[in-house]
Amino acid sequence: MSQTPTTAPSRKENPRILIVGNAGQLGRELEKIFADVGPIIGVDRESVDLADAAQTRELVRRAAPDILLNAAAYTAVDRAESERDLAYAINEQAPRILAEEAFRRNSLFVHYSTDYIFDGGKTTSWVETDTPNPLNVYGASKLAGEQAVESVGGKFLTFRTSWVYGPHGNNFLLTMLRLARERDRLSIVDDQIGGPTTSVELARATYSIVNGVFAGRFGAPEDWTGLYHMTCSGSVSWFGFARAIFARAAELLDLKSPTLTAIATKDYPTPAARPRYSVLSNAKLQARFHVELSPWEAALEETLQILSTAG
Numbered sequence: 001m002s003q004t005p006t007t008a009p010s011r012k013e014n015p016r017i018l019i020v021g022n023a024g025q026l027g028r029e030l031e032k033i034f035a036d037v038g039p040i041i042g043v044d045r046e047s048v049d050l051a052d053a054a055q056t057r058e059l060v061r062r063a064a065p066d067i068l069l070n071a072a073a074y075t076a077v078d079r080a081e082s083e084r085d086l087a088y089a090i091n092e093q094a095p096r097i098l099a100e101e102a103f104r105r106n107s108l109f110v111h112y113s114t115d116y117i118f119d120g121g122k123t124t125s126w127v128e129t130d131t132p133n134p135l136n137v138y139g140a141s142k143l144a145g146e147q148a149v150e151s152v153g154g155k156f157l158t159f160r161t162s163w164v165y166g167p168h169g170n171n172f173l174l175t176m177l178r179l180a181r182e183r184d185r186l187s188i189v190d191d192q193i194g195g196p197t198t199s200v201e202l203a204r205a206t207y208s209i210v211n212g213v214f215a216g217r218f219g220a221p222e223d224w225t226g227l228y229h230m231t232c233s234g235s236v237s238w239f240g241f242a243r244a245i246f247a248r249a250a251e252l253l254d255l256k257s258p259t260l261t262a263i264a265t266k267d268y269p270t271p272a273a274r275p276r277y278s279v280l281s282n283a284k285l286q287a288r289f290h291v292e293l294s295p296w297e298a299a300l301e302e303t304l305q306i307l308s309t310a311g
């Protein structure tokens with residue numbers, strides 16, 4: 001049973017912010033955008049091993065944050081099939097401890113989850129009340145994390161997102177750009193449909209919501225605490241996404257486009273099964289917080305522009 005929060009986060013002038021996983025795709029962007037909100041303590045794997053419960057608890061007690069942003073996760077979807085315990089330690093146990101420590105301090109806890117908690121069996125966008133049924137260990141461990149955070153209660157926001165990429169880190173976009181320099185032809189799966197979402201857009205939306213919460217714009221905690229889908233709008237297959245990447249990268253990054261072939265999932269076997277259709281509806285996020293992320297095409301354009309000026 002979750003406990004109902006009763007008081008709003010204290011409206012401090014300069015809330016202390018702890019960002020766990022600040023070296024990841026999302027963590028880097030959160031650290032940049034929250035810089036004007038208050039003092040930031042950013043931690044990466046060097047500072048804390050989230051698989052270690054005692055270290056994780058001690059981290060929050062020492063940092064004493066007013067806002068705790070958890071951008072860390074075990075995100076190696078295929079490797080998770082053979083590292084189940086580690087995936088659960090980072091994706092379930094660590095968020096539970098972070099949520100407990102945030103609750104003790106009456107802090108706001110922000111957590112992220114994934115479209116891979118769904119089995120992909122729908123043909124219309126998934127809403128928060130749809131029944132999860134993960135197809136792989138990563139999805140199951142992330143679902144367990146969502147449930148752990150909710151069961152702790154307190155003031156939390158869990159944002160489920162999908163197909164995250166950006167100018168840094170391990171992601172589909174950067175993999176495509178690298179492969180294009182190595183190969184003339186690429187075969188890309190065309191029967192998995194999702195919503196590519198940039199780390200930059202996620203950080204912006206999180207910033208806007210957290211600031212609104214702290215300013216009291218969204219009412220009492222029971223009015224906003226909970227789980228929301230947060231993705232760029234629109235949908236596309238991996239093949240369609242790759243085609244869009246190369247259409248613009250040719251011009252912006254002076255990249256020779258490889259010849260693309262659309263293939264079926266069955267022709268590209270991976271250790272972890274993936275949902276065929278995992279587009280997430282953002283209707284709840286928009287209704288509650290009046291926040292709308294960009295269409296995926298615009299977010300891709302922005303990311304390629306960033307890469308083109310990065311040198």
Ligand SMILES: NC(=O)c1ccc[n+]([C@@H]2O[C@H](COP(=O)([O-])OP(=O)(O)OC[C@H]3O[C@@H](n4cnc5c(N)ncnc54)[C@H](OP(=O)(O)O)[C@@H]3O)[C@@H](O)[C@H]2O)c1
Nearest residue numbers: 021023024025026045049050072073075112114161163164
């Ligand atoms: N990537 C996606 O496509 C995707 C899709 C849907 C949802 N999400 C969710 O979105 C959130 C952000 O994902 P992201 O793509 O930004 O992830 P990411 O780039 O893989 O970053 C995750 C961070 O967590 C750190 N981490 C992993 N294990 C750790 C440990 N034992 N101790 C300390 N740090 C550890 C990683 O450090 P190392 O780099 O050293 O391993 C990395 O910096 C996550 O909750 C993820 O589940 C991601």
